[in-house]
Amino acid sequence: MATLKDVQNKISAVKKTKQITKAMNMVAASKLRGAQSTMEAFRPYAGKFADVLGSLADKAGEEANPLLVPKETVKNVHIILNTSDKGLCGGFNTNLNARADALLKELKAEGKEVSFTNFGKKGRDWARKKGHTIIDEYLGVVGSSFEFSVASISGRKFIEKFIFGTYDEVYVIYSEFQGMARQVAKAKQLLPIPPLETAEETKDDNAPYLAEHIAEPSAEELLGEMLPRSVYVQIYSALLETSTSEHAARMTAMDNATKACNDMIENLTLVYNKARQAAITAELMDIVGGAEALKG
Amino acid sequence: MAENIRLEVVTPQKSVVSEDVQIVVAPGTMGEFGVLVGHTPFLTTLKLGTVRYKDAGGTERYIFVSGGFAEALPDKVTILAESAERRTDIDAERARTALERAQQRLAEKRDDIDFVRARAALERAMHRLSVAETRKTM
Numbered sequence: 001m002a003t004l005k006d007v008q009n010k011i012s013a014v015k016k017t018k019q020i021t022k023a024m025n026m027v028a029a030s031k032l033r034g035a036q037s038t039m040e041a042f043r044p045y046a047g048k049f050a051d052v053l054g055s056l057a058d059k060a061g062e063e064a065n066p067l068l069v070p071k072e073t074v075k076n077v078h079i080i081l082n083t084s085d086k087g088l089c090g091g092f093n094t095n096l097n098a099r100a101d102a103l104l105k106e107l108k109a110e111g112k113e114v115s116f117t118n119f120g121k122k123g124r125d126w127a128r129k130k131g132h133t134i135i136d137e138y139l140g141v142v143g144s145s146f147e148f149s150v151a152s153i154s155g156r157k158f159i160e161k162f163i164f165g166t167y168d169e170v171y172v173i174y175s176e177f178q179g180m181a182r183q184v185a186k187a188k189q190l191l192p193i194p195p196l197e198t199a200e201e202t203k204d205d206n207a208p209y210l211a212e213h214i215a216e217p218s219a220e221e222l223l224g225e226m227l228p229r230s231v232y233v234q235i236y237s238a239l240l241e242t243s244t245s246e247h248a249a250r251m252t253a254m255d256n257a258t259k260a261c262n263d264m265i266e267n268l269t270l271v272y273n274k275a276r277q278a279a280i281t282a283e284l285m286d287i288v289g290g291a292e293a294l295k296g
Numbered sequence: 297m298a299e300n301i302r303l304e305v306v307t308p309q310k311s312v313v314s315e316d317v318q319i320v321v322a323p324g325t326m327g328e329f330g331v332l333v334g335h336t337p338f339l340t341t342l343k344l345g346t347v348r349y350k351d352a353g354g355t356e357r358y359i360f361v362s363g364g365f366a367e368a369l370p371d372k373v374t375i376l377a378e379s380a381e382r383r384t385d386i387d388a389e390r391a392r393t394a395l396e397r398a399q400q401r402l403a404e405k406r407d408d409i410d411f412v413r414a415r416a417a418l419e420r421a422m423h424r425l426s427v428a429e430t431r432k433t434m
Contacts, residue, residue, distance in 0.1 A: 045306045148308040148378055216326050216340040225341045
């Protein structure tokens with residue numbers, strides 16, 4: 001039977017934990033707002049970019065650029081794994097790593113060599129523990145505020161290696177932010193660039209978008225300029241999504257932890273009161289017993 | 297007085313300009329070009345440089361762009377740049393340090409530095425400064 005003092009200590013310990021989880025919840029909430037506004041700010045750029053790119057690709061035709069053409073034999077596959085640097089965000093990183101593992105198994109089964117670039121410490125640690133080849137790692141990016149240059153600098157490396165044939169395919173694994181309580185780990189092919197959606201399908205104007213455009217230099221050259229950037233755009237948006245998801249996941253996890261603390265405090269208070277009551281009863285019995293004995 | 301044309305300058309971080317202007321002059325890779333309202337649809341790459349425009353009131357304004365794309369439509373010009381700053385937003389001090397750092401790097405001629413990147417940084421810093429400097433002379 002726990003003594004009164006023990007229960008009291010336990011209660012105060014749980015209360016302290018609750019303070020921490022609550023604080024973390026609020027920090028995550030404010031970071032989430034920041035990340036979401038960055039995502040909002042990026043949307044016009046990404047949207048316009050996709051519009052222009054789609055119509056250009058349509059004009060220049062398929063196979064106008066090496067980045068669009070799949071390799072004949074695919075041997076070396078590169079995976080860009082986005083995870084967070086810090087833990088305490090529920091199943092967030094586990095899900096991403098599991099997605100990576102699934103993709104990895106799939107590729108290995110086809111006899112392909114797989115290497116990794118890691119954004120975020122949790123994914124890096126996972127890949128290291130499993131003994132996978134890690135080519136590059138970027139820590140301190142996901143979850144913080146980062147600039148577009150992070151995406152373009154890393155993106156340039158992937159493109160170079162793709163062109164030189166070091167990588168035959170590049171995938172990116174990221175967490176899609178579908179709402180506060182929903183973050184889904186997704187895998188997407190980055191290189192070769194999957195067939196572009198043409199802009200006309202999305203526009204209901206009868207005149208095809210950009211059809212009359214004068215392109216300077218040629219449409220092919222413009223495409224050559226834009227495609228690498230579209231890869232950076234993809235990487236940037238994957239990073240943004242993952243960051244936003246991380247904060248949302250942490251917020252939910254910490255909210256649950258705070259609730260669990262409340263439950264525990266409630267239960268412990270009950271135990272404490274019962275123990276106190278029992279002690280009082282025992283004392284009373286003693287006194288009554290003593291008095292009876294004196295009466296003789 | 298002709299109608300005004302809409303100018304939008306967007307970067308991944310934010311929308312820098314969104315207003316109706318009289319004329320836009322932008323540094324295309326094939327040469328500088330000006331856009332007035334009613335321009336033929338036109339698409340081009342931009343090089344590092346300055347986008348100039350006259351706002352609705354007729355004041356000339358400058359924006360530093362680090363290269364990107366411009367799309368002109370009869371009633372709208374959209375500029376997609378990786379970074380763009382209004383002249384008044386340029387941090388001259390930061391640009392100057394960046395300039396010095398880039399110069400230093402290039403001067404060292406070490407093997408382990410990324411020459412292309414240092415060059416690009418140097419050019420960006422120089423352009424930023426030159427845009428910032430026009431502020432004083434006006």
